[in-house]
Amino acid sequence: MIDLSLVPDGGLSWLDGSGPQAHIVLSTRIRLARNVERLAFATRGGAEDRARVLGLVDAAWRDSPLGKGSVRFLLDDLDGADRLLLHERHLISRELTEAPSAREGGSGAAVFLSGSTGVMVNEEDHLRLQTLRSGLALPQAYAEVEQLDAALGGAVPFAFHPEFGYLTACPTNAGTGLRASVLIHLPGLVLTKEIAKVLQGLTQVGLTFRGLYGEGSEVVGNFFQLSNQTTLGKSEAELLDHLGKIVRQVVAYEEQARQVLLRDAPTVLADKVWRAYGLLRYARSLTFEETMNLLSGVRLGAGLNLIPGVSVYTLNKLLIFTQPAHLAAFEPPVPGDPEAGSARAGYVRRLLDEEAARSAQARRPAS
Amino acid sequence: MIDLSLVPDGGLSWLDGSGPQAHIVLSTRIRLARNVERLAFATRGGAEDRARVLGLVDAAWRDSPLGKGSVRFLLDDLDGADRLLLHERHLISRELTEAPSAREGGSGAAVFLSGSTGVMVNEEDHLRLQTLRSGLALPQAYAEVEQLDAALGGAVPFAFHPEFGYLTACPTNAGTGLRASVLIHLPGLVLTKEIAKVLQGLTQVGLTFRGLYGEGSEVVGNFFQLSNQTTLGKSEAELLDHLGKIVRQVVAYEEQARQVLLRDAPTVLADKVWRAYGLLRYARSLTFEETMNLLSGVRLGAGLNLIPGVSVYTLNKLLIFTQPAHLAAFEPPVPGDPEAGSARAGYVRRLLDEEAARSAQARRPAS
Numbered sequence: 001m002i003d004l005s006l007v008p009d010g011g012l013s014w015l016d017g018s019g020p021q022a023h024i025v026l027s028t029r030i031r032l033a034r035n036v037e038r039l040a041f042a043t044r045g046g047a048e049d050r051a052r053v054l055g056l057v058d059a060a061w062r063d064s065p066l067g068k069g070s071v072r073f074l075l076d077d078l079d080g081a082d083r084l085l086l087h088e089r090h091l092i093s094r095e096l097t098e099a100p101s102a103r104e105g106g107s108g109a110a111v112f113l114s115g116s117t118g119v120m121v122n123e124e125d126h127l128r129l130q131t132l133r134s135g136l137a138l139p140q141a142y143a144e145v146e147q148l149d150a151a152l153g154g155a156v157p158f159a160f161h162p163e164f165g166y167l168t169a170c171p172t173n174a175g176t177g178l179r180a181s182v183l184i185h186l187p188g189l190v191l192t193k194e195i196a197k198v199l200q201g202l203t204q205v206g207l208t209f210r211g212l213y214g215e216g217s218e219v220v221g222n223f224f225q226l227s228n229q230t231t232l233g234k235s236e237a238e239l240l241d242h243l244g245k246i247v248r249q250v251v252a253y254e255e256q257a258r259q260v261l262l263r264d265a266p267t268v269l270a271d272k273v274w275r276a277y278g279l280l281r282y283a284r285s286l287t288f289e290e291t292m293n294l295l296s297g298v299r300l301g302a303g304l305n306l307i308p309g310v311s312v313y314t315l316n317k318l319l320i321f322t323q324p325a326h327l328a329a330f331e332p333p334v335p336g337d338p339e340a341g342s343a344r345a346g347y348v349r350r351l352l353d354e355e356a357a358r359s360a361q362a363r364r365p366a367s
Numbered sequence: 368m369i370d371l372s373l374v375p376d377g378g379l380s381w382l383d384g385s386g387p388q389a390h391i392v393l394s395t396r397i398r399l400a401r402n403v404e405r406l407a408f409a410t411r412g413g414a415e416d417r418a419r420v421l422g423l424v425d426a427a428w429r430d431s432p433l434g435k436g437s438v439r440f441l442l443d444d445l446d447g448a449d450r451l452l453l454h455e456r457h458l459i460s461r462e463l464t465e466a467p468s469a470r471e472g473g474s475g476a477a478v479f480l481s482g483s484t485g486v487m488v489n490e491e492d493h494l495r496l497q498t499l500r501s502g503l504a505l506p507q508a509y510a511e512v513e514q515l516d517a518a519l520g521g522a523v524p525f526a527f528h529p530e531f532g533y534l535t536a537c538p539t540n541a542g543t544g545l546r547a548s549v550l551i552h553l554p555g556l557v558l559t560k561e562i563a564k565v566l567q568g569l570t571q572v573g574l575t576f577r578g579l580y581g582e583g584s585e586v587v588g589n590f591f592q593l594s595n596q597t598t599l600g601k602s603e604a605e606l607l608d609h610l611g612k613i614v615r616q617v618v619a620y621e622e623q624a625r626q627v628l629l630r631d632a633p634t635v636l637a638d639k640v641w642r643a644y645g646l647l648r649y650a651r652s653l654t655f656e657e658t659m660n661l662l663s664g665v666r667l668g669a670g671l672n673l674i675p676g677v678s679v680y681t682l683n684k685l686l687i688f689t690q691p692a693h694l695a696a697f698e699p700p701v702p703g704d705p706e707a708g709s710a711r712a713g714y715v716r717r718l719l720d721e722e723a724a725r726s727a728q729a730r731r732p733a734s
Contacts, residue, residue: 061589094539100624225500267651267704267709268652271650271651271652274650275646275650275651279645281648282650283641283645284634284637284638284641284642285638
């Protein structure tokens, strides 16, 4: 198994709930698609092209300030479990988990990680620079990824067209190559049934939404990824400004919806969030989907101070560590538990018990 | 409001879970139907007849050893809330809660209570002698009610026919006038789907089953009242023997079903009972029916030692005190809570919190 402790912060610094609006916005992610000029796109290139891309990025990375304290994983060296682990930690895409293994000829795919930034190599594009931060932090995330872009772009000749901007394997990414997305928790809008209207509004202003795991993934637990649809014809600053403005509006709608619920149905609301807590605290078997939905309830309750003593950090950690590959890697297996429902429930109970004990300790007067 | 603390043990001594098989059999109830000779049955008699019955029982009761430390409630004096309170405590029948009030001309109905025994007067029959005990305790309950029968029968001339035995308002009660019923908790047979077969078997051997509140009441929370169907043509001893034998068989089936569940689906079972506990511990609104069903789960978990530290006494107490009239009488009203869902959930949480604290205290090493 790969040693994720080698990854700076375990690749999890965005979990700490320290960012702006962290009670509603879990994280901000920005990625820039870049390709090396005069080499075939990764989707069409041969092994040689891929190897050249990897070599170029490797050299540029090592020579940049990013190289120090960073880590590199070659996908060809990783088995399925390790790949899923990286994917569940939002460090590599779903596509890379399915890249041909070394036995199948290899993909030359890799991921370089440094703090909250990283580069995927030989994914759909030659390079996908990305950064992931806690809360709603578009400018900060962009500043980081821009530094990365500058550092690598100085050494790797990026394919750039004066009219179309950065060229990408899929034309929908051309131009800025920028996709900024915000993972946002909208239980209030779901409960007040206003979510459909809000999502429809998003598509009308050029944004799109997805589930927790990006394109094609289902929405569970009331977690939505909002991101820009267009990448071409606008500057990076304009795209980020626009997304930021809309996200702040959605956050305001969500806060309104929560206040409406608190005012009009306080018991129903309290009952809902506490039942979710009670089930997480005591269930002996949980599917990942149910866990997500229950965590959504508890997150709402914690955000409204209905449930005291449960931190955003713990809730975020539960989201990550109750995923199948994380359970397989870190929890002792339970016999006769193929879906890891028992292991998942056990992990959830342990974390919530510890949190409750800490919270009880904190409430106790100092002696 | 009536003062139930005047009732010996609050009429709740059967709650303590001290009787035989108390983990599966909640209580044993025996009632004897008796009528005063030469007076019209209560269902047809006028106010004068009813008054004479009441006077006769009153005098006989006071002169018997039962009179000391006993209490008497005249239904004509009680409002609906008080009547429901007595009914929820299983001290008077559903019918008596609806007897004409003093304003409507009165019914002359009354209940006399002493320890775990009592007499309803001017219900369907002139007298219904009854006793209620913890667990499966048919001989003990019968011994008690027989004493009562002897004490009152010495002073009140009971209608008795040499061929038909005791005469009753409804012919289905004639003969012994005895109805013995056992309140039994059968979640194992329900979960293994064997319950239909068992209940069908009961009717084939002359027994019948009902819900928690007797005739016509629905089965909720997997609580069944099993009782004898026939009252005529067999002696009291035969009727009780037969019922006891069958109940012990049903208890054995239930225990088998629980072992099967433990063996074949331990996680599903543990998950089910702990989820019930988690919901009771944290819900902010509960209907009575849901409470019953969740208590059924916790009772099963406690009976199998899956859930430690929850006593049968507390579970029985929750069954009684979460009923509407009990909540209205003993819990402070919550604004905007017409169905008492919040008050019910609050009461359940308080009792389970106290029980958990006691249990934690007991586990702590003495210092």
